[in-house]
Amino acid sequence: MLSYGRQTVDEDDIRAVVSALRSDKLTQGRRVRLFEELICEYTGARYCVVCSSGTSALYLAYRASGLKEGHSIVTTPVTFLSTVTSAIHLGGVPAFCDIDPVTYNLNPALLEDTIKKCNRPHAIVPVHFGGLPCEMERIREVADRNRLFVIEDGCHALGSRWKDGTGRWHRVGDCAFSDMTVFSFHPVKTITTCEGGAITTNDKTLYTRLLHLREHGITRHEKSFIGMSDGPWYYELVEPSFNFRISDVHCALGISQLKKIERFIDRRQKIADLYRTLLSGHHFIKTPCERNDVVNAYHLYPLRIGFEQIGVSKKLWFKEMEARGIKLQVHYIPIHLQPYIQWRYGFRRGEFPESERFYREEVSLPIYPLLTDDEVKKVAEEIVTTLTTQMAV
Numbered sequence: 025m026l027s028y029g030r031q032t033v034d035e036d037d038i039r040a041v042v043s044a045l046r047s048d049k050l051t052q053g054r055r056v057r058l059f060e061e062l063i064c065e066y067t068g069a070r071y072c073v074v075c076s077s078g079t080s081a082l083y084l085a086y087r088a089s090g091l092k093e094g095h096s097i098v099t100t101p102v103t104f105l106s107t108v109t110s111a112i113h114l115g116g117v118p119a120f121c122d123i124d125p126v127t128y129n130l131n132p133a134l135l136e137d138t139i140k141k142c143n144r145p146h147a148i149v150p151v152h153f154g155g156l157p158c159e160m161e162r163i164r165e166v167a168d169r170n171r172l173f174v175i176e177d178g179c180h181a182l183g184s185r186w187k188d189g190t191g192r193w194h195r196v197g198d199c200a201f202s203d204m205t206v207f208s209f210h211p212v213k214t215i216t217t218c219e220g221g222a223i224t225t226n227d228k229t230l231y232t233r234l235l236h237l238r239e240h241g242i243t244r245h246e247k248s249f250i251g252m253s254d255g256p257w258y259y260e261l262v263e264p265s266f267n268f269r270i271s272d273v274h275c276a277l278g279i280s281q282l283k284k285i286e287r288f289i290d291r292r293q294k295i296a297d298l299y300r301t302l303l304s305g306h307h308f309i310k311t312p313c314e315r316n317d318v319v320n321a322y323h324l325y326p327l328r329i330g331f332e333q334i335g336v337s338k339k340l341w342f343k344e345m346e347a348r349g350i351k352l353q354v355h356y357i358p359i360h361l362q363p364y365i366q367w368r369y370g371f372r373r374g375e376f377p378e379s380e381r382f383y384r385e386e387v388s389l390p391i392y393p394l395l396t397d398d399e400v401k402k403v404a405e406e407i408v409t410t411l412t413t414q415m416a417v
C-alpha cells in the first residue's frame with residue numbers, strides 16, 4: 025500500500041543511532057548541541073533549540089514570545105491542529121485568515137483586516153503549506169505596523185528557499201523576517217528523528233528563554249540567578265515548565281539525516297515534476313503552483329480535483345483509490361470546522377470560503393524519496409482512470 029509520506033532510513037543512519045546508544049550519554053550529551061549547530065549552519069539562523077516534537081516546539085515558541093491568556097494568534101485554517109492547540113494551552117485564542125486560492129498559504133491581503141477584528145493580537149503564524157514559502161516580507165510589514173510577533177510554522181518547509189524583493193535568497197528558518205521558526209522531525213517530514221522538533225531564532229533573549237523552558241523552567245546559568253549560587257550543583261527555577269528535551273539517540277539520527285537533506289529534497293522535486301507532467305492537461309485537475317522565486321521542498325503534493333464539477337463523490341473515490349493500493353490523505357480539515365473549535369470560539373461554516381473550497385478539492389498524493397517513478401506513474405494513471413471512467417455519473 026502506497027501512503028502519502030514515509031521516512032528514508034539508510035544503513036548509515038542505523039549505524040549513527042547504534043553508536044549513540046553505545047556512548048556515555050543517551051541524553052543531554054554532545055549530539056544535541058551538535059544537531060543544533062548543524063541546523064543553524066543549514067538554515068542560516070543564529071540560534072537553535074531542538075526538542076521533543078514540532079508540537080512542543082510550537083508551545084515553546086509561543087511561551088517564549090510571552091503569549092498569555094486572551095491573546096490571539098493569527099494563522100490559516102489549513103494547517104495541522106497543533107499550530108493552534110499549542111497556543112490554546114497558554115490561554116491563546118485562535119484567529120484565522122483565509123488562504124490564497126493559488127498558493128494555499130495565508131493570504132497577506134486579508135491579514136490587516138483579520139488583525140483588526142481579533143482581540144489582543146499577539147502573533148502572526150504563517151504556515152509554509154506543503155513546503156511553499158509564505159510571502160514573508162509582506163507578513164513582516166503587517167506585523168511591524170501592528171507590533172506583533174511573527175512565528176513561522178516551518179514544519180513542512182525545512183530546506184525550502186525563496187527570493188526576497190532585493191534578489192537575496194533565504195532558506196526557511198533563517199528568521200530574516202520572523203522572530204522564530206518551528207520545525208518537526210516526524211517521519212513524514214523532510215528529515216526525521218522519529219519524534220522531534222526545533223526552533224530557530226536570531227534573538228538571544230528568546231533563545232535563553234527557550235533553553236530554560238525546554239528543561240523544566242530551570243536555569244544553570246549563574247548570570248540569570250536571582251539567589252546566590254550554593255556551589256557548582258546549584259540551579260534555579262525561573263518558571264515551572266515541562267521536560268521537552270530530545271535525546272542524543274534521536275539527535276544522532278537527525279545529524280545523519282541532515283547530511284542527506286539535499287538528496288531527499290531533490291528526489292521530492294523530481295517526483296513533483298513527474299506528477300505535473302502526468303497530470304496537467306486535465307481540466308478537472310489542478311497541480312500545485314510553481315514560482316520561479318521559490319524552491320519548494322515538497323513535503324506534500326497537494327492536488328486539487330474538481331469533484332463537484334465532474335460529479336464524483338470524494339469519499340467514494342478516496343475509498344476506491346485505497347482499494348487500488350493507494351492510501352491518499354487530505355491536508356487539512358479546516359481547523360475552524362472542528363466541533364471543539366467552532367463551539368469554543370464561535371466560528372461558522374462558510375467563514376473562510378477559500379479554505380473550505382480547498383478542503384473539498386484537495387488530496388495529498390504519495391511523495392517521499394523512496395517512491396519510484398513507476399509508483400508515481402501508477403498513482404497518476406489510477407487517478408485519471410478512476411476519475412474519467414469508473415466513477416463519473
Ligand SMILES: *Cc1c(COP(=O)(O)O)cnc(C)c1O
Nearest residue numbers: 077078079104106179208209210
Ligand atoms: C507535523 C506538523 C506539526 C507538528 O509536528 P509534530 O512533530 O508531529 O508534533 C505542526 N504543524 C505542522 C504544519 C505540521 O505539519
